[in-house]
Amino acid sequence: MTPSPPGHMRRVLVAVAAAAVTAAAAAAAAAAAATPPPPWKDAALRRAACGAGYPGAVTPPGYCAYSAASGLAGPRGIAVDTAGDLLVVERFRPHKGRIRSYHLPPWAVRTGLPGRLRAVTLVPADEEVNLNHGVAVRGGFLYASNDTSVFRWPYRAGQRRWIGNGPRQVVIDGMPGGVVLRHYTRTLKFNAAGDLFLSIGSRETDGVDGTPWRSMVKRYPAAVVASWSKPRAAPLHWQRGETWALGLRNEVGLAFDAKGVLWGVENGNNLVRDDRLGGDITDDNPCEEINRLDKPGGFFGYPYCWSEHTLPAPRKSVPGRQHAWLPFTAPARPGAPRKKFRGIPITNAFCRNRARVVPPAACLPAHWAPLGMAFQPPPPPAGPAGVAEARRRRYAFPASGSGDAIVLSHGSFSRDPAVGYAVGRVRYTNGAPVTGQRGDLSVAVTPEVLFGSATAEDGDVTFANGFRPLDGLFWTDGSFAFTGDKTGEIVLLRYYW
Ligand SMILES: *[C@@H]1O[C@H](CO)[C@@H](O)[C@H](O)[C@H]1NC(C)=O
Numbered sequence: 001m002t003p004s005p006p007g008h009m010r011r012v013l014v015a016v017a018a019a020a021v022t023a024a025a026a027a028a029a030a031a032a033a034a035t036p037p038p039p040w041k042d043a044a045l046r047r048a049a050c051g052a053g054y055p056g057a058v059t060p061p062g063y064c065a066y067s068a069a070s071g072l073a074g075p076r077g078i079a080v081d082t083a084g085d086l087l088v089v090e091r092f093r094p095h096k097g098r099i100r101s102y103h104l105p106p107w108a109v110r111t112g113l114p115g116r117l118r119a120v121t122l123v124p125a126d127e128e129v130n131l132n133h134g135v136a137v138r139g140g141f142l143y144a145s146n147d148t149s150v151f152r153w154p155y156r157a158g159q160r161r162w163i164g165n166g167p168r169q170v171v172i173d174g175m176p177g178g179v180v181l182r183h184y185t186r187t188l189k190f191n192a193a194g195d196l197f198l199s200i201g202s203r204e205t206d207g208v209d210g211t212p213w214r215s216m217v218k219r220y221p222a223a224v225v226a227s228w229s230k231p232r233a234a235p236l237h238w239q240r241g242e243t244w245a246l247g248l249r250n251e252v253g254l255a256f257d258a259k260g261v262l263w264g265v266e267n268g269n270n271l272v273r274d275d276r277l278g279g280d281i282t283d284d285n286p287c288e289e290i291n292r293l294d295k296p297g298g299f300f301g302y303p304y305c306w307s308e309h310t311l312p313a314p315r316k317s318v319p320g321r322q323h324a325w326l327p328f329t330a331p332a333r334p335g336a337p338r339k340k341f342r343g344i345p346i347t348n349a350f351c352r353n354r355a356r357v358v359p360p361a362a363c364l365p366a367h368w369a370p371l372g373m374a375f376q377p378p379p380p381p382a383g384p385a386g387v388a389e390a391r392r393r394r395y396a397f398p399a400s401g402s403g404d405a406i407v408l409s410h411g412s413f414s415r416d417p418a419v420g421y422a423v424g425r426v427r428y429t430n431g432a433p434v435t436g437q438r439g440d441l442s443v444a445v446t447p448e449v450l451f452g453s454a455t456a457e458d459g460d461v462t463f464a465n466g467f468r469p470l471d472g473l474f475w476t477d478g479s480f481a482f483t484g485d486k487t488g489e490i491v492l493l494r495y496y497w
Contacts (some may be wrong), residue, residue: 025437048394049496051114056462056464058454061399062497066452068481069102069117069490075483076185076225077135077471077492078372083158084476088483088490089135089144090125091185097131098283101124101143101160101254109477112394117490120160123153129165133252138194139225141420145186147177149166149200150237152228161307171233173317175200176214183250192260194222199240199264201250206270208303208325211248212466215302217254217264217293219244247300247357253373253471254293258403259431260363265407266360269306270414272325277311283415284310287319287363288370290405290426290433297359303339304328305351309366319363319436322351348410362433365446367412368420375428376401395494396478403428407447408469408482422452423469423482423493450480451493464489 050064057065074092081087086102100119108115122142123131134145142155142163150172153163179186183201192198199357202208204213209258218241228234244262245251252262268286275280287309291300301307301322308321328339329348338345344356351357362369379399380389404425411420426449427434453463465487473484480493 011392020418021483025281029446034084034094036397038190038278048111048113049494050492054451054467054491056453058448058452058491063495065491066114067489068104068114068492069119070488072483072488072490073098075490076133076485077136077187077482078134078473078481080156080473080475080481081137081157081249085160085477086481086490087122087135087137087142089131089133090291091129091130091132092486095125096127097123097129097146098125098258099135099142103160104477105198114301120162122155122161123165123168126165129168134198136188136189136190136196138196139372143171143196145177145188147182147184147199148175150175150186169228170235171225172198172220172238172241173270174237174239176203182462185252186434187252187254189254189256191256191262194225196220196225197244197482198238198264199248199251199254200238201248201252201267202302204303206267208351210303212299212302212304215246215248215250216243216244217248217251217262218242219296230497238339238360242296244296245298245300245358247290247298247302247304248291249302251293252293252371253407255375255405257405257428257431258378259373261431263361263373263375263405264291265289265364266291266292266300267369267371270367270436272306273386274323276326277315277323281311282366284366286414287360287366289360290362290364290407291358292361292432299341301351301357302373304346304443305357307363307365320360322348322357322359324351326350327407341408362435364407364409364426367409367415367418369410369412370407370420371410371480372408372469374406374473374480376406376425377474378402392476393399395492395496397474397480397495401425403431405433406450406472406474406480408471408472409447410468410485411462418462421461421463421468422447423480424449424452451494452493 019260054065062202073090073095075088076091090098092408099122104115124369131144131301136143141152143152149170151168153167172325197400198218248392250267253265260491265290268288272282272285286306306320309319310317324346344350392396409422426447467484470483470485475481
């Protein structure tokens, strides 16, 4: 990326996003012209896929979206069970901590028409517990989290029956909690082997922590998870999990790719000041990291190091380049010892040493606030079984995107013009995100926007109704189901061509 002043940069970012949409549109149109639509995607279905669509949303040709459920209060994490039911946890009053199961009515499943989701309450709102984000299903249990604890309830896929709070079991506890100025949501994901991964963010939301003591992803092996059914084995103190990845400021979005590799999207700091680099460079830094969390024990830099996105001219920008956090590079006061991590003073050299600090795999623009991530599944296999599967996945995204990551960007108010507010595709090839420049530590990618608002003349990309994407997944019919916390919705994004 060539150096440019911040104002110009903003316009470039907006233009790049717009260009990505146009390029995607052209590619989709070309693909559509070359390939006749499969027989199960007939013209009536195409017209009917999303009804009138989602107000104010822009989607590339061939895609459409509609609001399938509304009236939720701050819906956050979304999961799907093996029967295809969606599970969503809410964070705000009057449904604080409620978990409901959602499914389409049979006529909508049969016809592919845009039906409203039907909801069944599994766990009621409870303001003594305040479930707030994490939700997962595994091995006969439904899991959810609040700030300090992970809970589970007996659950059978597709049961669509009230569970209540009675059978709630605490399986992990002791996490540092409290909601004031702290990252208090906890993400829960199981891998195929049944290991539970849990993400916990930094204490500071507006500054940096002194150490990375809670900014991490923990792993609880399947055997430990299995032990929670034995008397007195639970709850387990959270610190007794394996530290899978340390130094992640707030890795809310976690997802496994088709090979089972864990990836995360990070919310970078809200304020970057560095007089060596141009003073207040917050508008375009740090980049929002996409991290590969493929093996245990990595240190990812927070709070000592941050990832560059764009520096003011005449400096040359290298998106993804690591920098030491300036206040840590000198003693806090004259004569005080230098800040160290594992015995090493905090310097740019330390931050750029890949043996010490794992750099991001790719960078999203600053302040996108990615909160959800999901990988597009492989296309159905060839043969009769594959045909049946393809019919079930009537709204599946184009196969060319298999293995790509979909990132849900909550967007940031703390920047003018605002950025993010979109569901975007990050291209992957050979199991890694496609980045811009060869040989760089890491480089920027601007996701192809699959669901966003039209860009206003002043560069504003917010939705008129306040929509902000939160968490999402590929659903059984191939559509992408995602939550929007500000408007209290579940939206289905469909590829109908
Ligand atoms: C989270 O759950 C624990 C255990 O039940 C409880 O002590 C704590 O108060 C809860 N946190 C909130 C914010 O309700």
